[in-house]
Amino acid sequence: MIRLHHIPGSRSMRVLWLLEELGLRYELRLWSLTDGGMRSAEFLAISPAGRVPALEIDGRAIFESGAIVEYLTEREGRLAPRPGAPDRADFLEWVHFAETQANIIQALNIHHVFLRPESARSIPLMKLDTKRLAVTARALEAHLSGRETLLDRFSAADCMLGFNIDAVFRFLPRADYPALDAYGRRMMSRPAYRRAEEAGGGSLFARDFYAVPDA
Template sequence: MITLHHVPQSRSMRVLWLLNELGEEFQLVEHAFDRSLRSPEFLTLSPAGRVPALEIDGERMFESGAMVEYLCERFPDRGLGRTPRDMDRMAWLVWVHFAETVSQHAAALTQQHIALYDDAMRSPVVMKLEAARLRKCYAAIEARLSTPVENRDYLLTAGYSAADICVGQAVYMGQHFATLDGFPETAKWFARLTERQSYQEALPGPDSSRIYERDFYPAWEE
């Protein structure tokens, strides 16, 4: 049995999206984005008190990148991973883990805009720098998608994979702070991803808690 511990709109969304694509039976346990993640019970699942946490066959995993690699290897028939002999293996690994580069900037902005409750704690300089760094990440994705390869609809030459899921989820978070204006290929790629049922089912439900109350948070001015 697979159990995913999930906070809507967080990094755990990428593992939920992947599980939806894999079509394997799993149980979803939703948590709020609050101090309950620091409870002794939850810390036995994820020692840093973060999501995702994954329980599978009596074992426990934390770190979303590790989960993505493991799940793709365990369920190879869906074709979302790439084996060491595949021509796309190196690119697959790079882009799966590039998602964390994007996410760290989105996380810094989430802290600035949402987690810090007092304006005196917030830094307009940090907000502007991190939004600019997000756009640099978008530029890297744009360059990849603009490579003159036939049918470059996804990040890998061989088509849709968990790399698109990981980076796509990071861009989902990032767009709360930096839009895709000026990145046309990235915008078209992201639109393709959002049409997938697996993506739609990974979005917060009507009764789910949310990290982001707004669609967009502009840089805060002093």
């Protein structure tokens, strides 16, 4: 039995997408950010920090997106270079780069989407995190120019990073990063991504774009 603990629009979408790419059967357990359930003893026994994703598999629970992705690809022997392969380090770099970028996105989400009242927001921090996000986007733009995927073939690193792209363009102008935009569209057009969206998709965003307000 495989059970994924999931919130629509959250980073657990990466694991849901990967499960679909791998063709594995799974059960989806949905949680809410707002009802307090993720602070329950039941959930904390699965994910000690009270966060998704968490995956119950092989008689245990695993949390953290990158750890789950590495575990699933090694377990299944697919969608990742094997340990010792020449491009294994590249795979691991992009898996963890995705989380670096996601943490910046999370900071922007807090300011733009979740923090109330709006007067509690820090505009200098919003500007700083937008610039930090742009640094990651420029790195990806350079890497993806002339490429279809992060490695020379689709891999689970694309599930990790491809999930970020919609959120990136909620805060940065899409037109400034054409290769990254095209990459994101390719990822979201994959049949497995669309199945994951149907099974547990959703968005945290109410707007197409969030500009940093004037001070």
